[in-house]
Amino acid sequence: MLPELTLARGLSSWRTDPVALAAVGVLGGLYTAGVVRRTRSGQGWPALRTAAFFVLGLGMIVVATMSSLAVYDRVLFWPAAVQNILLDLLAPLGLALGDPLGLAAPDGPLHAAMTSRPVRLLTFPLVSTVLVLASELTIYFTPYFATSLANDPVRQLMHAQLLLTGCLFVLPMLTRQELLPRWCTHPVRAGLVFFDGLFDSVPGIVVMTSGTLVAGHWYTTHPRTWGPSVEQDQMLGGGLMLTLAELVALPFLIAVFIQWWHAERARTAELDAHLDHELTPAPAPSPATPATPLPEQPQDRVRPWWETDEGEVGHRMRRGRAQNRR
Template structure:
């Protein structure tokens, strides 16, 4: 249908190309946290929701083609390549958290200094904890993702092995005798002309 044609079109294939989608995810996260985007989104409600949608859409560009069976990925992107890309994406996703954790200045500092919770004594320390949380969550999210890809790889290998086994069994099986119309074979004593056959024919039933 129309949706499938759109999903298999050139723009979607370009955006879901593994290296492109990974770069888009990294660029999105760095743009959110190291431009006025994040500070503005904290003050403007609709922009805050748009930011969530932006982050979700960027992540889906990488995740959905790798996990689904849609033909959005190139032919060379086999299951081993997908597993390697997921591992690489987990490393790339850790970079924003690492940068936030080690950043010397506050991100959206005016907002957090004004809205600091009463139990927080050091906003800079909170940012370091937040960066560490981003780092940990990104790695924890990548682990089940990698396990799913590995499970798909194992399932595909079993299916391919079963197909090859059936094909090999078919090639090694002896040829079946040709199937034709049944031929009625008469008893030997009805066709032979010897003395024994003559006696059998004359014998009472």
């Protein structure tokens, strides 16, 4: 029997998970190779993105699968609940902030796979939201979770499922527009992230208030002489799930607003440069050139920016003008 979980043991108890360690090594190696390749090409890569990928993304995978949460998840329910939330919500957020797709070559296999029809269907906002919610509820209210406590391969599968379903929603929201429908603009993304935060609280509320014990047979047949009762343990786990889900939703929403701000700044700079180019006067004729009478031409006029803009705003302005002429 494991000793009582105290703060000191919570910080010092660790175990090695070979599968998770191999996955972290592969992901970290591929990301490092992408950063090195981009740096050598002279483009550079933001250090904050690298830190987010390794510390918040891969770091949370390590904490969830190898820290005291993994040591005590077969003895207490609440460490397993926290472990699953880290893999489902926080680790995908860190991986997405690292923008791994930005390191992929535009004509490479990773980019082709991420923009394929099956992946675009799975990353469709409403589909990915339902997948995240269904994944968590299926884990806690079917024999899935109880089986994972006694079976390591099933446990590894559950962890991979949580990480994958979380990434299906988070990655498109914080990376490339081509992974999302055209209507999913930054304001729409902010609304989707807000409502997703509400949906993410549902599993925690259900677990906390449920009269049915999650994996109750396992925890009652593995009694402890310390810590909360099985019922209190489940209430604590559900409360932590709810709290962590809401805490993760805030930085997620802030990240979407920051991307929205950067996108608007880039668009404004592009429009300003376009207007400056149109308003630049034509160079005067050289004095050495003999004056040659030319047929009278109409005076040049400066066309409105929306007549030549290829963006969504330009298209809407032209459609509106055409409808007014009818």
